[in-house]
Amino acid sequence: MASLSLEKRQLCDIQGRLFQLALKNGYDCPSFIKAFMNSRTAAALDDTYDRLQWAGEEYILDELNDEVHGLKTAGTIYTNEVMYWTGYTYRYWHYYTGENSREIYRTADEKIMKECWLGFHTLDVEMAIDDLKEIHRQTYQNKGV
Template sequence: MKNFTLEKMQLCDIQGRLFELALKKGYDCPSFIEAFMNSRVAACLDDVYDRMQWAGEEYMLEELGDEVNGLKKAGTIFDNEVMYWTGYCYRYWHYYTNESSKRIYTIADAKTMNDCWQGFHTLDVEMAIENLKEIYAQKQAMNI
């Protein structure tokens, strides 16, 4: 990807690790993903520059918990690999398309990411994103 800097790669990795940490802490995976992707924390990561981008995953998780008045424990659990890939892919997606985290989540929610992981995690990230966007477009066309 054009202009894919080391800092952007690091933020993709941090977001992947953040999603893994949520799993490790026992949070409901779909609820965590929805809360994060619609949060101020994710919006800060979407900015060109924000102090949150220098924070680690532990701090981000704490900030998110404060923002949403606590994260839901237990419930649906995804595999560790699914969580990392989802977090990484979402952040990469933002850099690839400049879409907001909220918009990205509208296109590919937690269930979609979990369902598609098996077939998409070995693809180039940009190809996986294009496939996810195509699935969304097909769903939208069927709902018309």
């Protein structure tokens, strides 16, 4: 795949900052990630064009909070770096493969992203995504699913 356009890279950055903002606002990181990746809010960001894409991370977080009737506060906290990388990588993944946020989350949930961050955050993002997809494939192949 050719490198992403500036606009798509900016949207990856916005989503990375959105995940960091959730951390800064004291939301439980695993429940925030799960809620976001399975939300109508994330689906809007997956669209070819939606006004929400350029609304900024504060507005997107408010939209998600309204959609889920209140995000869970306190609980498990991830590092700022893990949150940014996870958000950025998930959005890049959408552009790289065409998969929607819900499908991406089913392949690599927040636990996998946190576990893999240390070894994967220095990889080229496309290589990290390919490796995450391979981990998923091998996990389910070994389970006979």
